[in-house]
Amino acid sequence: MTKRMYWPAAAGVGSGVMMLTGVIILNSNIPDDSGSRGLAKTLTFYLKSSNLDLLEATTLLLLASSMLFLFFLGALTGIAGKRSQLVLAGGIAFAVLMMAAALISGIFAISAKYDDTFLVVAGTALLAMLLIDLAYGAFIGAMAAAAVLLFAMWRVSRTTDALPQWLGWPALVIALGSLAGPFTAWITTLLMGVWILAAGVLLTLRPPAAAAERPTTAPAEPSVAPTEPPKVPSGPLT
Template sequence: MTASLNEDVRHGLIWAGVAGILSAGLLAAGQALVWRAPDDDEPGVLLDFARFYRDGGNQDLAQWSVSMTLLGGFLFVWFLVALLRVVRAAEAGTGRMGSLTLAMLIGGTLFLVFALMAAIAGNIFAITAQIWDAFPVDDPRTSIVAMVLLDVSYAASVAAMAGAAVLLFALWRLMERTHAVPRWLGWFAFLVAVLSLGGPFTAWGTVMLFALWVLVTSVVLIFRAAAPAAPVPAKEAEAPPPGGGERPPGGEERPPGGEERPTAGES
């Protein structure tokens, strides 16, 4: 990632990097707010859910969770497009245009869709309780609905990380082929992708790891854009003509020995 860039591309990468940093923070915070709900394997869980969703503060945080995830998803698209441009440019430079860039796009899209689904499913119960006064949130039996929605939210998080794994594996392979990103960043992506294959056993942690990867990659994009352009190499001096003759400023060849050739009309 050392090729010189024009000013427009530099500015685009800087803003995309800023968008990626904000996206990582918003997506991680939004997911963390979903996980504030009570555990569904404790005694008296139905009453715990009823008390949790009856609290006005928790209802407000549910709205914030969805809002942050939606905004983070929009900024993630900005970051992903810039990353794909960098990778495609590097891949085109090798003369090999494969399907890995497309795999990155598909994986990123799947991650975004399921991450938004996880946020909506995990918060819709609290949002409904806040905007609909007749909603029987005090009835412990309705807490079963909240428990089911949280399970759906977690399943969507697992699917989101499966999509993220596709993106990260493709980027790792492109790193091996084109060196479009630093090697350590490609191996970081590979590590997160492998952990994401743990499905429901690792999704609680890999979501945050992926957000960290987005954050680090965004910083790399910013530093790449801020790096000074590579200096243009000076033009090599013209080689002397065969035979050892000198070439005077006028461009006429002078034979060896320094004597000038007689011009027409001289005898």
């Protein structure tokens, strides 16, 4: 493993750990705004300073994870071969939308914590409910973009030796799950963090193989032209 590849791969490990931590905290520390008491529960949630602290930490974790992922993306495109453009486009869109989701989900808590003129009241709690829905929409978009990257990496694992198939098949499963985004984004973001972590660990432990297509047929045997026996003169010997 060269230093040139080691640091992007290590960035993948950090990105996966931070994404997992941030999404777990966010999923367990988001106000329940459903039902007739949704507004009251949202208001109560944002009035607790501990919840504001956790949401701020989650925002920072997800932003840092997305920036590290952009660094890790260089390693993924390097092993993707002819599918590198799909990996690059999907990866950039994924990182940008993840940053947008992180900012949208945490901006209300950060404003309430640091802006003395921003009051958490019933009127502003309505805004918080809207931001929660917008943040989830951004997560859905992020995983739709990730599906492009994951489909491409699955094909890389199937047609080349650059990525093992035990990492390619989970990529396909996550990509297919991402297509049902409104229902699965809360779990596919977690699985994406696991996949990034596993890919980062793999690339730090072994040198990446070149993304050359596997041969589909056995190489042809070299043809050897038959040699004719030397001609013996038919005349009398003298």
